[in-house]
Amino acid sequence: MSARPLVFLVAACLAGGAAAQDLDHACRVASTYDLTVRPDALLFEREGVAPHAVRMHDGSLATDGRAVGLRPDEQDRVALFEARVRALVPKAKAIATDGVDVAARAVRDEALSAAPDAVASGDFDRVLNARVADIKRRIAASQSTRDWQEDAMRAYAQEIVSDIAPVLTQDVGGQAMQMALNGDLQGAAALRDRVASVTTGGQARVVAKLRSSLEPRVRALCPSLRELEDLQSGLRDASGQPLRLLEPSE
Template sequence: MHRLSSLSAALLLVLSGSAAAHASSCSVESNYDLKLRPDALELSGEQQADRRLKISNGRLWVNGAEMDLSRGDQQRLRDIERHARVVADQAKDLAIDAVALAGTAIARVGSALGGSDGEALVKRIDDMRIKLSARIEDRFEQGEFDDKYIEQEVEAMVSEFVPAIAGEVAALAVSAALSGDAAAAERFEQRMKNFERDIEREMEARGKALEKQAEALCPELLKIEALDEALEVRLADGSALDLVSLKH
């Protein structure tokens, strides 16, 4: 039954592909979670749970209190906000492509299983993919772009369908084993091996394409990092904002 766990792992390649993209030539590290509003960037501290930043049109608020800024910092914050919106737009497209990739991976398994159950599964997957892509678009248009939302939604989509697929594969394997037809059981096992190999190759290739899309974010991220490092404003404890850092 090792073939069962291998197929499930193949489905999760899209998630490992996303991880590889984040570990690309300019992987991002930040002490903040970002939410993109129509008129502002809102950042909440991960390590400092009580720290909340708001950046809007060259102005900065820390925990609700507006900070005094030099003209240089005002312009830098405007530029940071502008570049952040460019990155968010590109990230939205990347997220929709990741959703499509996850849906394709799962649908391929459903199609390979065949039968009415497989067809119904493929339809459910496609419906969910369309709805999830629409939700991503809607959230972005409303300015509610949350950098953790996409990952959670894709993981939820994969998690919903992997058990159903695993159960179907198990049922087919048991049916082949109980049929008494050794040749049929062997053919089923070989079919699963071939399918696993093919889908791993396809998902790896598509995952690399996603990585290239992720790397296209690097120029804008580098601009944000440079602007962040140039900010003169300091927090009450004397520390810099340190919005983002990149590993090159």
């Protein structure tokens, strides 16, 4: 089972699941659970290995629907664990939201170098800003790591590409056609290649800007993740086995 980041949205701010793995390596803490932060509880869920569901709320703990008997000091640990996770959520969301802005600026820079006329028309910014606003709304509303795993991030990225590509190709297509009619076939091909690079080769440059801008803030969450790992120490599930919501990663 692949490791998922405990604090959701961290993957988003570093452009997807591969970057989330980088965070796992940097912090040396990972989780095999999906986390849902509900108003009434924290819910950790996974397939394959039991316990499949772990519920925490106000010092209580249940695994796979069975309440776990806790000493007073263990109740305090569970309550503090929940409080620490909830405190991390707005921090992670703030980084993710800023990450969307960084990515949008980087994408715009790529488009500006490839098709300045398309950007100057205002259509590109209108389409890009609408998609950015939509993703920010999803971040604000999200309660689960499932929204920000690698497949989901790829889908969100594809939505952006699907939105902006027609704007670029429509503008550049006309220019390339005119160049071709004037006999400049090489120039027409080069123009189309520059636009194609925004949705292909430009991805690496966008991710690089995200990393340089946001990775220090993401790494700053590592001490909080390690604190959570310490807080779970000694806790057991309803079957008496050690509870491993977080595990050391290589």
